[in-house]
Amino acid sequence: MNQAEVIAKLQTIFDTVFLEPVVLTPVISAKDVPEWDSLTHISLMVSVEKAFNVRFRVGEVEHARNVGEFADLILKRQIEP
Amino acid sequence: MDIIPLKNLLLQNHTDFWPQLKAFTRSARDFEELFLLSSLRRKAHARNLTPPASVAPTPRLRLAILGGYSLYPLHELIEHLCEVENTPVELWQGDYDNYISEIMDDESELYDFAPQIVFLLPAERRCTYTGKLTDPRELQQAEARRVVNSLLDLARKVEEKTRAEIITTNFRLPPLHDLGAYRSRTLGSDWSFRKWVNLELGLAAPSYLHICDWEFLASRLGGLAARDERAWFETKQPCSPALLVELAREAAHLILSLKRAPKKVLVLDLDNTLWGGVVADDGLEGIDLGDTSPRGEAFKAFQKYIVSLKQRGVLLAVCSKNDFARAAEPFAKHPDMVLRMEDIVCFKANWEPKSENIRAMAPLLNLGLDSFVFVDDNPAEIDIVRQFVPEVTTILLGPDPSDYVAQLADCRLFEPRSITHEDAGRTSQYRSDAQRKTLEASVTDMASYLESLQMEAVISEFTPVDVPRLSQLINKSNQFNLTTRRRSEAEVIAVMHDPECVGYSMRLKDRFGDHGLISVVIGKKSGETMQLDTWLMSCRVLKRQVEEEVLNEIARLARARDCSRLEGVFLPTPKNEMVRDFYGRMGFTLTSESETRREFELRLAHFQPIPTKIKIARRAYEPS
Numbered sequence: 001m002n003q004a005e006v007i008a009k010l011q012t013i014f015d016t017v018f019l020e021p022v023v024l025t026p027v028i029s030a031k032d033v034p035e036w037d038s039l040t041h042i043s044l045m046v047s048v049e050k051a052f053n054v055r056f057r058v059g060e061v062e063h064a065r066n067v068g069e070f071a072d073l074i075l076k077r078q079i080e081p
Numbered sequence: 082m083d084i085i086p087l088k089n090l091l092l093q094n095h096t097d098f099w100p101q102l103k104a105f106t107r108s109a110r111d112f113e114e115l116f117l118l119s120s121l122r123r124k125a126h127a128r129n130l131t132p133p134a135s136v137a138p139t140p141r142l143r144l145a146i147l148g149g150y151s152l153y154p155l156h157e158l159i160e161h162l163c164e165v166e167n168t169p170v171e172l173w174q175g176d177y178d179n180y181i182s183e184i185m186d187d188e189s190e191l192y193d194f195a196p197q198i199v200f201l202l203p204a205e206r207r208c209t210y211t212g213k214l215t216d217p218r219e220l221q222q223a224e225a226r227r228v229v230n231s232l233l234d235l236a237r238k239v240e241e242k243t244r245a246e247i248i249t250t251n252f253r254l255p256p257l258h259d260l261g262a263y264r265s266r267t268l269g270s271d272w273s274f275r276k277w278v279n280l281e282l283g284l285a286a287p288s289y290l291h292i293c294d295w296e297f298l299a300s301r302l303g304g305l306a307a308r309d310e311r312a313w314f315e316t317k318q319p320c321s322p323a324l325l326v327e328l329a330r331e332a333a334h335l336i337l338s339l340k341r342a343p344k345k346v347l348v349l350d351l352d353n354t355l356w357g358g359v360v361a362d363d364g365l366e367g368i369d370l371g372d373t374s375p376r377g378e379a380f381k382a383f384q385k386y387i388v389s390l391k392q393r394g395v396l397l398a399v400c401s402k403n404d405f406a407r408a409a410e411p412f413a414k415h416p417d418m419v420l421r422m423e424d425i426v427c428f429k430a431n432w433e434p435k436s437e438n439i440r441a442m443a444p445l446l447n448l449g450l451d452s453f454v455f456v457d458d459n460p461a462e463i464d465i466v467r468q469f470v471p472e473v474t475t476i477l478l479g480p481d482p483s484d485y486v487a488q489l490a491d492c493r494l495f496e497p498r499s500i501t502h503e504d505a506g507r508t509s510q511y512r513s514d515a516q517r518k519t520l521e522a523s524v525t526d527m528a529s530y531l532e533s534l535q536m537e538a539v540i541s542e543f544t545p546v547d548v549p550r551l552s553q554l555i556n557k558s559n560q561f562n563l564t565t566r567r568r569s570e571a572e573v574i575a576v577m578h579d580p581e582c583v584g585y586s587m588r589l590k591d592r593f594g595d596h597g598l599i600s601v602v603i604g605k606k607s608g609e610t611m612q613l614d615t616w617l618m619s620c621r622v623l624k625r626q627v628e629e630e631v632l633n634e635i636a637r638l639a640r641a642r643d644c645s646r647l648e649g650v651f652l653p654t655p656k657n658e659m660v661r662d663f664y665g666r667m668g669f670t671l672t673s674e675s676e677t678r679r680e681f682e683l684r685l686a687h688f689q690p691i692p693t694k695i696k697i698a699r700r701a702y703e704p705s
Contacts, residue, residue: 017117019088019092040120042316043117046112050113056311057311058310058315059314062315
């Protein structure tokens with residue numbers, strides 16, 4: 001899996017969670033999406049961990065500054081659980 | 082779960098969105114599913130797509146949530162679960178881990194909010210023994226008791242300030258192997274300490290305090306699946322998302338059950354529900370029931386569970402498409418039947434649609450259809466009942482009879498009612514009855530006992546507001562009831578408006594409690610005679626001189642209506658033997674006697690009011 005493939009799969013999750021369509025790009029981040037608040041974030045992370053079968057380590061998700069970095073983190077945790 | 086159709090309903094502002102949301106919510110199991118449904122609900126409100134009026138009764142229930150964790154997003158889930166079940170809430174959330182000061186501070190926002198229900202999640206990390214594992218058990222137990230008492234103190238404080246119903250979580254047990262087998266040999270381990278606290282808390286909780294049993298929920302889910310330390314360090318979550326869902330569901334269930342009565346009637350199918358096979362085809366010997374086969378054993382176990390529901394007060398009924406005689410035969414003759422005919426309050430075995438049979442049961446049992454639960458293994462029968470008597474709750478039994486018990490035991494429909502303030506009143510009534518009996522034993526003579534009770538009675542002519550209670554007592558009293566004449570509410574109202582009738586009731590209280598409305602009399606004036614049509618009394622107040630005061634009143638009212646004699650009649654029933662000689666004891670003279678009635682009279686010319694220890698605060702037909 002590469003970053004683009006991860007983002008494509010993330011897109012399906014975002015399509016479920018958000019009512020208004022969001023087109024994911026590597027540079028998009030939570031502040032660009034009105035529906036992406038701290039509450040939604042918790043639910044989003046649970047969905048992502050299930051869909052990719054990964055578990056993030058404590059505190060690391062908040063270091064991802066945009067969707068691209070988040071996708072890289074998913075890739076990293078797929079290789080290195 | 083495919084959420085897209087629901088999202089489309091929302092995007093089209095379609096009112097079907099709300100019933101669909103409810104159905105989705107009921108079946109949602111995962112945190113993210115439930116959370117998503119809740120955010121759709123919020124978005125529906127934001128788009129002004131409001132639920133139909135019947136789905137959203139106002140006013141909102143005022144719910145405060147506070148505790149030693151982040152209550153975010155727990156509050157969201159609870160709000161959602163309550164709202165889709167037609168109980169919208171207005172939420173107040175405490176700050177993270179600020180619950181003790183929020184409760185102890187008389188000026189806190191919690192009290193300004195005036196909650197009707199308070200949901201408290203005390204911090205688990207404070208439920209731990211701080212000394213050594215090897216400390217004497219007395220020391221460890223004393224600390225556990227302090228934890229329980231401080232929680233009870235918090236609850237009491239909230240109750241005194243708000244009169245709210247309070248729900249508190251108890252404490253989860255650690256699922257890790259730490260300490261090994263030693264964990265259960267000391268109260269100093271979190272495992273044992275919290276178990277002890279949970280038990281003691283549940284047993285000592287007063288009636289206004291309801292336990293949200295987190296220990297049970299976590300063990301049901303699995304201790305390891307329940308814990309999530311990362312979520313604690315990152316956002317102070319109390320547990321894993323999976324357990325959070327269970328916690329929210331349980332909290333909502335407790336909140337909703339505070340205003341919802343449990344089901345009262347279990348309606349059972351027969352073939353392939355209570356036994357394997359079809360009795361009309363296979364015959365009495367051919368049905369699968371009993372310890373000779375595993376399948377028969379499963380059906381027998383199901384019957385045993387059903388009997389245990391009966392012992393808890395659930396009424397059992399049968400509704401079967403069958404020939405009556407064939408259907409009834411196993412109940413009378415099969416050696417492995419646990420259920421017998423006398424366990425069944427209503428037995429319908431015929432060829433009418435089950436929906437009609439169940440509908441016909443409601444008036445027979447004098448219960449609403451919404452207190453019925455129907456159980457069948459046949460999806461078509463379940464569907465008919467769902468369609469034609471939607472008030473009835475249905476349970477479709479799965480294909481394997483070994484799961485039948487679990488299906489009923491997990492349905493949450495027959496849980497004993499949460500104890501409300503009302504029930505608490507009843508408890509205290511029992512308690513004061515006990516105190517009264519203790520007093521009776523300690524006072525040497527009856528007169529000083531009655532005096533010490535400080536009884537006070539209010540006698541009132543029938544009033545519109547009393548009609549339901551009057552009719553209830555008239556239709557319920559069997560023992561102390563001279564004529565056992567039943568009257569509907571309309572008939573009570575008719576008495577109230579009849580100028581030739583007097584009708585009054587007595588309420589009694591004493592220093593231990595209020596007995597409420599305990600005696601009813603209806604008299605009919607006929608010339609100079611007052612005929613006592615009805616005289617009844619609650620047996621709770623026997624030997625308290627209530628009868629004497631009731632007679633004093635009827636004599637007074639009769640005289641005021643220019644009557645010179647009272648005429649009383651005793652109509653025997655299998656249950657009212659205790660008042661056969663009542664009129665005789667009260668000074669009446671027997672005038673005629675037959676097997677079916679005894680008539681008495683009392684001449685008022687020489688009647689003197691009987692002195693009693695009851696203070697009469699008000700009399701009938703007089704300004705209060």
